[in-house]
Structure formats: C-alpha cells, structure tokens
Amino acid sequence: MEPVDVIEDIRLDGKQPLQHQLYQRLSERILDQRYLPGRQLPPSRQMAKDLGISRNTVNAVYEQLKAEGFLQTRAGKGIFVHEDIKSAVNPSGPGLSKPGVVSMELPPLPALPRGKSKPVEDASLPFQPGLPDLDAFPIRAWNRIMHHQESRRSLRGYDSIQGYQPLRRAIAAYLRTSRGVRCDEHQVIITNGAQQALSLLADVFLQPDDSILCENPGYRGARNALGRFGNPLIPIPLRNQVLDVEALPGLEPARARLLFCTPTHQYPMGGILDLSQRMALVQWAQQNGCWIIEDDYDSEFHFYNKPFAAIQGLYENSPVLYMGSFSKTLLPALRIGYLVVPEAVVEPLLWAKQISGGETPLLTQATIAEFIESGQFTRHLRRMRQLYRDKWQRFQNEVIEKLDGLAQPVAESAGMHLVLEGAFDDVALSQWLKTRGFGSTPLSAHFLGESSRTGLVMGFASANEREITECVNTLRSGLAKP
Ligand SMILES: Cc1ncc(COP(=O)(O)O)c(C=O)c1O
Incomplete structure (x- = not known):
C-alpha cells in the first residue's frame, strides 16, 4: 500500500x-x-x-x-x-470493524453540586468586593524579602502542616496586641485562605444531623463551605445591620453545632456588634453547646475608632473558632489565611488539612513572616487605613450627592466595601455595571432563601479616584432610566 x-x-x-x-x-x-x-x-x-x-x-x-x-x-x-x-x-472487539471517530462515553455522573465557580473576568474589576488596592501594595519591599527568603534551602521541602512556625508566632503576637485574641502559636493553623479554614471546620465539626446558624444576609463563601455536606443552614436575621442576638432562642438551635458570624464588620451590611451583644452571643453559644466561627476578615480597616476586640478574647476558654486572612491586608493572590482554635481541636484540624491539600506554600509563609517581623506589615496597614478612609469618604460623598433618591449608602466608617441599597433589580444592575467595566455583587444574592432587600455590594478599595467618579456617574445613568 x-x-x-x-x-x-x-x-x-x-x-x-x-x-x-x-x-x-x-x-x-x-x-x-x-x-x-x-x-x-x-x-x-x-x-x-x-x-x-x-x-x-x-x-x-x-x-x-x-x-x-x-x-x-x-x-x-x-x-x-x-x-x-x-x-x-478496540480492546475486546473483533478488530477494527468500526471505522469512524473514536468517542468515549463518560460513566454515569454522581449528583453534582449545583453551585457555580466565580467567573475569572470579574476577578480584578474595580469595585469587585473583597479586592484591596493592588497598586498600593509595596511590591518592591515585598520582592526584596521574597528574594532574600527564596535561596534558603530549608524552604524547599515539606514543612509543618500547621504552618511555618515563625509565621504562626508572628500572627499570634499580632492578634494578641491588635485584636485582643487569647492565643499562642500552638493554637494558630495556617490555611490556604479563609476559604480553606471554613472547609476544615466543616470537616471536623459537622455530623450528619447538625445544623449551622448563619447571618442573613451573610458571607456566601462561608455558607457554601459549611453547607456542602447538606447540613441545614438556619438564617439568623439582622437587626440594625448586625446579627440579632435576641432572635437566637427562637431559631430551633437544638442541633446547631456551628454559628458563623462577622461581628466586627457584618458582611455585607457593615454593622458592628457592641460589647453587650458580644457577651450575650458567647453566653448563648456556651449554654447551647454551639461553636462560634468568628470571621475577622477586615477589622484592620476601622477608620476613626479602634475596632472592638475580638469575641474570642472576651473570656478564657470561650467556644470560639477565630479566623482571619491576608487577602485584604496583603493580597488575595497569596491565598493565606489562619485559624486560632482551642488546643484540643488543633490535631483533628491538622489531620483534615493534611488530607485536603497538605502544607501551605512555604516561601509565601516565610515572606509574610519577615514582612510582619520587620515592621512593614504595620506600616502597610497604617497607609492602607488612611487610603481606604479617603476612598470611602469620596465614594460615600459622591453617592449621596449624585444618587439621592436612587440608592442609599449603608455605612459604618470601616472596611473595604459599601452597600448601596435601593428598590431596583440588583442582579440586572450588577450585570449591566459589569458591561461598563465595574464589579459589584447583588445584595439579594447574599440572602438564604427569599431576599428581603436589594442593593449593590461595592468594593471601593480597588477603585481609584477617577473610577469612583465614573462608576457613580454610570450608576446614576443606569438607575435614572425609566
Ligand atoms: C467575609 C469574608 N471573609 C473572608 C474573606 C477572605 O477569604 P479568602 O481568605 O479565602 O480570600 C472574604 C473575602 O472576600 C470575605 O468577604
């Protein structure tokens, strides 16, 4: 042939x-x-x-x-x-009797989760909630530290599942002084972002019949991770933009094993739980055998007053699982977060971490540790607090001036995002805004079940002055349409 x-x-x-x-x-x-x-x-x-x-x-x-x-x-x-x-x-067939395209058939698929992962094109748009100011990051100082660390032989292999010891020590010291957390380095577990912290807590704490109490509206990342085994999620309503502690006894808490909350800056509504409410929350949890997950995700950015100390530190031995992240204080791309937990649950959490991803990248951990120890982290936070305060003020002023009667800012002087509440189709508006180059998330998407409020969650930290003005003008044109 x-x-x-x-x-x-x-x-x-x-x-x-x-x-x-x-x-x-x-x-x-x-x-x-x-x-x-x-x-x-x-x-x-x-x-x-x-x-x-x-x-x-x-x-x-x-x-x-x-x-x-x-x-x-x-x-x-x-x-x-x-x-x-x-x-x-054609392994078992009689030979090549079937010419044509070879096509495989997938075996039957299991029942797949119905969630959708975040579209990548949204990830870095100005106003995307959760995004810090990437241009303000001290990249030169960071690179100098990273180059210094990267030649160290001890950072090339495996290390502790719990996390690089100097980083755990630096985090414990930082949390003790700036957040009033009662801890030492043995209680700190480094995680791959706050998201892994939530998944590990679900792995270790939840039994099939347990339910989970969640602020409503609340952080979807937490609901998704904690609810992924099908445990019932019970919404806790908000009052004055914070978790309504008085509503807890009416929520069938009998089997509630975990309660997720953001007491120092409610996500997304921004309220701050005061001291008496914090004490009542911990006492309620203690009496009901429930663990509080305290997500302290952006408390570094309180613009006028020092933030309330963390719930974790209120009492000795309180039933609190404290979590934080460097996604907002440094960069989301680092994917580094941390848990602070009672010593008795460290080991089970390490086992869960070992089987779901293992160690956290060592070079990144060592770079953060040196960044903190050299004092640059504190300086960076101070600069960002000032920068975000200016942006928050500017954004809020523009909204009040130009969106009067169309959208209302829901604002505490803290954080990196603002909710603009209003009677509009927030899903459609958020989509439309994206076509104009601005990120946001619809407030209604943060509700469990029926949403009772509509608005846009807007992350102002990632927007510059020009983008703030342009975005508010764009919103006005969108909202003013008949
Ligand atoms: C409420 C809340 N918690 C935690 C995080 C941080 O998550 P991660 O560390 O996985 O980036 C975010 C980020 O947007 C958040 O909004």
Missing part, C-alpha cells in the same frame, strides 16, 4: 506551533482510524517537503508518536502506524 498522502490530507496554519499541530493531526487520524494499523507514513524528508516545514519538526513529532506507541519503525522499510493500536482502540 502507498504511504499516506499528507499533501491531500493535512493542513497546517500559523495559529499554533507547527510541531504541536502536526502531532495533533497525526494522532487524531490514527485514533479515529483514518490511518489504519500497519499503514506506512512518508519518510520525514518527504513529509517535510510536502508540508513545507522543517525536517527537524517532522522528526520530533515522529519520535514523540513512537514513544507514545502510535508509530513504529520497521528496519529498512520505514515508519508505520503501530500494529498494536487496534487492540488499544
């Missing part, structure tokens, strides 16, 4: 590397049995001439296909489609 006629059959274009294209064309033809086992291919010189490409490219593809078992060389005769391909393509 004549060798395959590649001039007739194969077209290459400039869109992808030629070697990759030729490999794809040949392997496809062998797999779908257009080139049958035993069929001869032209010598590389001939193929290169016919296709107008270099002989080295053809030789490289032939070598690759031989190594993978698609082709074989017969001494003195040339290159052929491997005879054994037929048993690989």
Whole structure:
C-alpha cells in the first residue's frame, strides 16, 4: 500500500506551533482510524517537503508518536502506524470493524453540586468586593524579602502542616496586641485562605444531623463551605445591620453545632456588634453547646475608632473558632489565611488539612513572616487605613450627592466595601455595571432563601479616584432610566 498522502490530507496554519499541530493531526487520524494499523507514513524528508516545514519538526513529532506507541519503525522499510493500536482502540472487539471517530462515553455522573465557580473576568474589576488596592501594595519591599527568603534551602521541602512556625508566632503576637485574641502559636493553623479554614471546620465539626446558624444576609463563601455536606443552614436575621442576638432562642438551635458570624464588620451590611451583644452571643453559644466561627476578615480597616476586640478574647476558654486572612491586608493572590482554635481541636484540624491539600506554600509563609517581623506589615496597614478612609469618604460623598433618591449608602466608617441599597433589580444592575467595566455583587444574592432587600455590594478599595467618579456617574445613568 502507498504511504499516506499528507499533501491531500493535512493542513497546517500559523495559529499554533507547527510541531504541536502536526502531532495533533497525526494522532487524531490514527485514533479515529483514518490511518489504519500497519499503514506506512512518508519518510520525514518527504513529509517535510510536502508540508513545507522543517525536517527537524517532522522528526520530533515522529519520535514523540513512537514513544507514545502510535508509530513504529520497521528496519529498512520505514515508519508505520503501530500494529498494536487496534487492540488499544478496540480492546475486546473483533478488530477494527468500526471505522469512524473514536468517542468515549463518560460513566454515569454522581449528583453534582449545583453551585457555580466565580467567573475569572470579574476577578480584578474595580469595585469587585473583597479586592484591596493592588497598586498600593509595596511590591518592591515585598520582592526584596521574597528574594532574600527564596535561596534558603530549608524552604524547599515539606514543612509543618500547621504552618511555618515563625509565621504562626508572628500572627499570634499580632492578634494578641491588635485584636485582643487569647492565643499562642500552638493554637494558630495556617490555611490556604479563609476559604480553606471554613472547609476544615466543616470537616471536623459537622455530623450528619447538625445544623449551622448563619447571618442573613451573610458571607456566601462561608455558607457554601459549611453547607456542602447538606447540613441545614438556619438564617439568623439582622437587626440594625448586625446579627440579632435576641432572635437566637427562637431559631430551633437544638442541633446547631456551628454559628458563623462577622461581628466586627457584618458582611455585607457593615454593622458592628457592641460589647453587650458580644457577651450575650458567647453566653448563648456556651449554654447551647454551639461553636462560634468568628470571621475577622477586615477589622484592620476601622477608620476613626479602634475596632472592638475580638469575641474570642472576651473570656478564657470561650467556644470560639477565630479566623482571619491576608487577602485584604496583603493580597488575595497569596491565598493565606489562619485559624486560632482551642488546643484540643488543633490535631483533628491538622489531620483534615493534611488530607485536603497538605502544607501551605512555604516561601509565601516565610515572606509574610519577615514582612510582619520587620515592621512593614504595620506600616502597610497604617497607609492602607488612611487610603481606604479617603476612598470611602469620596465614594460615600459622591453617592449621596449624585444618587439621592436612587440608592442609599449603608455605612459604618470601616472596611473595604459599601452597600448601596435601593428598590431596583440588583442582579440586572450588577450585570449591566459589569458591561461598563465595574464589579459589584447583588445584595439579594447574599440572602438564604427569599431576599428581603436589594442593593449593590461595592468594593471601593480597588477603585481609584477617577473610577469612583465614573462608576457613580454610570450608576446614576443606569438607575435614572425609566
Ligand atoms: C467575609 C469574608 N471573609 C473572608 C474573606 C477572605 O477569604 P479568602 O481568605 O479565602 O480570600 C472574604 C473575602 O472576600 C470575605 O468577604
């Protein structure tokens, strides 16, 4: 039989590397049995001439296909489609009786979770909630520290699942002084973002019949992680933008194992739980055998007053699982968060972490540790607090001035986002705003079940002055439409 006629059959274009294209064309033809086992291919010189490409490219593809078992060389005769391909393509059948495209059928799929992952194109839009000012990050100082750390041999292997000890020590010291957390480094577990902290808590704390109490509206990342085994999520209503502690006794808390809250800056409404409410919450949890997950996600950014100390530190031995993250204080891309837990649950959480991802990247941990120890973290926070305060003020002023009667800012002087509440279709408005280049999330999406309020959650920290003005003007034009 004549060798395959590649001039007739194969077209290459400039869109992808030629070697990759030729490999794809040949392997496809062998797999779908257009080139049958035993069929001869032209010598590389001939193929290169016919296709107008270099002989080295053809030789490289032939070598690759031989190594993978698609082709074989017969001494003195040339290159052929491997005879054994037929048993690989049709292992139990009578041979190659079924020409045509080889298509695999997936085995039956299990019941898949219905959630959708975040679209990547939203990730860095100005006003995307949760995003810090990426341009204000002290990248040179950071790089200097990273270069200094990166040549250390001890950072190239495995390390402790619990996290790099100097980082745990630095976090414990920082939390004791700035957040009143009662802890030492043995209670700190480094996680891959706050999100992993939540997943680990779900792994360790939840039994099939347990329920989870969550602020409503609240942080979706927490609801998704804690509710992923199907445990019932019970909404706790807000009063004056904070968790309504008095509503707890009426919520069938009998089997509530976990209560998720953001007491120092309610997400997304921004309220701050006062001291008497904090005490009542801890006492309620103690009496009802429930653990409080305290997400202290952005308390570094309280603009005029020092933030309330963390609930975790109110009492000795309180039933609080404290979590934090460097996503807002440094960068979300680092994917580093931390848990502070009673010593008795450290070991079970480490086991859960070991089987779901293992260690946290060491170089990043060591860089953060040095960044904190050298005093640069504190300086960075001070600068960001001032910067975000200015942005918050500007954004709020613009909203009050230009969106009067259309949207109302719900504001404490804290954090990196603001809710603009109003009677509009917030899902549609958020989508539309995205087409204009601005991020946001609809307030209604933060509710469990029926939403009772609509608005936009807007992360002002990532927007510059011009973007703040443009976004508010854009919103006015969108909201003023009949
Ligand atoms: C309420 C809340 N908690 C925690 C986080 C931090 O999550 P992570 O550390 O996984 O980036 C965020 C980020 O947006 C948040 O909004």
